[in-house]
Amino acid sequence: MPAKIHVTIWNEFIHERQDEKVRAIYPHGIHQLIAGFLSKHQGIEARTATLDQPENGLTESVVNQTDVLIWWGHQAHDQVSDGVVRRVQNKVLEGMGLIVLHSAHHSKIFRALMGTNCSLRWREAGEKERLWNIEPGHPIAEGIGDYIELPHAEMYGERFDIPDPDKVIFISWFEGGEVFRSGCCWERGHGRIFYFRPGHETYPIYHHEQIQKVIINAVRWAKPRVMIADKCPMAEPLEKIPKYKPQNKNKSQ
Ligand code: ZN
Numbered sequence: 568m569p570a571k572i573h574v575t576i577w578n579e580f581i582h583e584r585q586d587e588k589v590r591a592i593y594p595h596g597i598h599q600l601i602a603g604f605l606s607k608h609q610g611i612e613a614r615t616a617t618l619d620q621p622e623n624g625l626t627e628s629v630v631n632q633t634d635v636l637i638w639w640g641h642q643a644h645d646q647v648s649d650g651v652v653r654r655v656q657n658k659v660l661e662g663m664g665l666i667v668l669h670s671a672h673h674s675k676i677f678r679a680l681m682g683t684n685c686s687l688r689w690r691e692a693g694e695k696e697r698l699w700n701i702e703p704g705h706p707i708a709e710g711i712g713d714y715i716e717l718p719h720a721e722m723y724g725e726r727f728d729i730p731d732p733d734k735v736i737f738i739s740w741f742e743g744g745e746v747f748r749s750g751c752c753w754e755r756g757h758g759r760i761f762y763f764r765p766g767h768e769t770y771p772i773y774h775h776e777q778i779q780k781v782i783i784n785a786v787r788w789a790k791p792r793v794m795i796a797d798k799c800p801m802a803e804p805l806e807k808i809p810k811y812k813p814q815n816k817n818k819s820q
Contacts, residue, residue, distance in 0.1 A: 571612045572790045575633040576601045577624060579640040579647075580617040582768045589768045597639050597766070597773060604779045611786060618643055623651045630654055635664035635789045637782070638671045639766065645675075652676050660756030661796055664789025666782065669766030672727070677762070680755050681729055687747070688724040691767070694742035696720035698749050698765070702736045707750065707761065707784045715777045721767035723747045729762070737781075739764060750781070752788075756797075759789040 578598035582589040593600050602613040616624025618640075630636075636655065640647070652675045659665050659680060667677045672685045698715040700708045715737075724745030730753070737750030749764035763781060765772045772778055801814055 569610065571610055572786060573632055573634045574602075574605055574611055574613045574637060574786055575616050575625075575629060575635075576605075576613060576637045577616045577639065578618075579643045580619065581643055582641065586768075592769070592771050592774075597768065600773050601637060601639075601782065604773075605783065605786065608783055611783070618646060623647050625651050625655060627654065630658050630663075633658070633663060634791055635666060635786050637666045637668065637786075638674055638676060639668045640674045641670040641768065644671075644673055647675055649675070652679055656680060657797070659758035659760065662757035662791040662794040664758060664786070664791060665760045666785050666789060667760065667762045669764060669772075672723075672762065680760060681753075683730055684728045687727045688722075688745065690722040690724075690743060692722065692743065693719040693770075694722060696722070696742075696765070697740045698737040699740065700736070701738055702734060705734065705736055706788045707736050707752070707781060709784050710780055711777055711784075715765075715775075715781075717765060717770070717772065717775065717778075719770050720765065720772070721770070723749075723764055732762075737764075757793050757795055758791070761785045761789055 576598040578596055580596045583593050583596045598615040602615050605611050605613040616629060655676050656679050671677055678685050696717045700711050700713055702708050722741045722743055722745055724747055727748055732751035732753055734752040735748050739747040739749040747764060751762045753760045765778055804811060
């Protein structure tokens with residue numbers, strides 16, 4: 568049997584504790600709901616981490632045991648420590664997968680990995696959203712069909728200030744007229760990153776079967792293929808190079 572994919576679902580876990588409307592949809596938090604449907608799948612082992620835990624729940628040991636990290640945040644991006652962000656960023660560059668959900672477009676970790684502001688336009692009007700599947704052959708879109716329809720969603724519209732994705736899987740249309748690149752893939756170092764737009768806390772988005780399917784597919788797609796720590800070595804030549812003199816290996820280039 569192949570090794571299990573170890574997934575950590577990180578949530579700032581504030582709305583669910585402060586707002587009754589959100590708590591009614593996610594009584595144990597968005598992170599527990601996601602961990603619940605992921606754990607039903609053979610081959611996936613899910614754990615959770617939250618902002619209020621020591622080192623924001625992402626100690627070196629937790630990060631080292633994580634194959635794919637899922638991130639949901641909204642109002643407390645600034646409270647995540649810079650040290651934790653660097654630790655997660657380094658791990659992605661080594662090969663860990665990262666799935667960035669909804670309002671985590673403004674998280675420190677996503678902005679650090681993208682190198683842009685990742686801003687967008689938004690509106691909360693409970694309008695209809697249709698996510699068009701434009702890459703039906705991609706593993707993240709497997710079993711999704713032509714589109715996903717959400718009866719009530721928060722609107723995110725272009726321009727989304729991101730670097731060009733390696734692949735755009737979903738494009739959203741909103742009732743109010745905007746469009747948005749809702750499912751985007753990148754590689755950074757050896758790691759794979761997927762941004763997935765749906766997931767506003769006052770709508771039951773993560774209860775939706777197709778949304779769950781996309782997240783499960785994305786976990787499988789983003790799992791590490793290699794884990795390689797950063798190094799920048801001086802290399803002795805493989806062949807004899809005339810006039811070449813061995814160099815000081817300790818000197819950085
Ligand atoms: Zn939202």
